[in-house]
Amino acid sequence: FWATIERHILIFTRSIYQIRWKFIVFHYLPLSIATLYTPIFYGYVIFIYNCTNNWDYYELLCTSPCFYQNKILGSIDWLMNIIIPAFSIVLVNLILIIRVTCRSVSVRITIQRKKKNRKMTVQLLVVSSLFLIFWLPIAITGLIQQYFSPTFLIDIQFNIFFYLIYLIQLFLPFVCLISLPELKKEIRVKLHKWRRRNLIIDGASLQMATIG
Template structure:
């Protein structure tokens, strides 16, 4: 629950904050009364929070599973059971990732572009030093969300070996893949001890070890 709420709540709230920042700067009259503030500020944020609680409590209830934890890898190889469902993974990819990231990027860029156009229309000299801090802040937000909050749809459970062994992207280890790789390695060890016949060949075993220790192939 913590994993789902923190990662998805955060992106949705920041996406709405990007829209609201645009409204406050260019349409401040929309929030001139208490009624308008409730409608355009408090209700959307409350809706996002309630939506997250209901959705993720339901998902966690119906998509529960037995997890294996490994003390030797990052986050003990934790992976959310919710992503065992391909349909839910695609749903989250669209609503919890791509949509929010596009909203943040588009609203931030429109804010900067409209500010420049407004200065030009009013024949005012644009003071880049004055607005540089805002531009850097907005572009940094876009960059951070593209790096850390773009989720990747992963099929969990009995995935093909090539999917599990996908190398780390952008220097960030794929936590779900590492957990599955560690579990498969443990199954290989158990069968080898029981029957003296491993499940995996030498090359597959080497790749699994690379994934578990977050190394490039």
């Protein structure tokens, strides 16, 4: 999530990173907080918070952890740790696209810069779409279960929606390939060399077999 926000800083106010204390505050401090927050929070709710888990071993996910029975802890985990970061990434990326587009219109920029902005816009749109498509079903059902009906679409959520979010990591490398043509060119060159080497080896093996 912070990487999305930091992208704004790198594009529009990069000069603040030239000042050491600002670099520490806006780069290292958020990363340190994010790194420490996760083990502290889940270490407390899993190992210290007093509750008993009732696992159902016939279910794919064995039901949810017992701390979700506490409305406050469940809301903090679901909203602060899952929903808000996921949809903030979408919102911040869309804001960045708008800012870059407005800047491109108002300020004269080179053709090369326009191409870079176009690549970044495509990449951000695809990333935002991935998060929106795969997180929206589980977000809506989770909020309804947390505050209104605990069993709302629970079978579909456990069997389908919980696995959709893992597709984001599977598709992200292809997003990078779309937005980085130089990477595609490098991969194409390496594949061509690999195929050529295999053809040479196969040809040599065939020649030796014929001689033998």
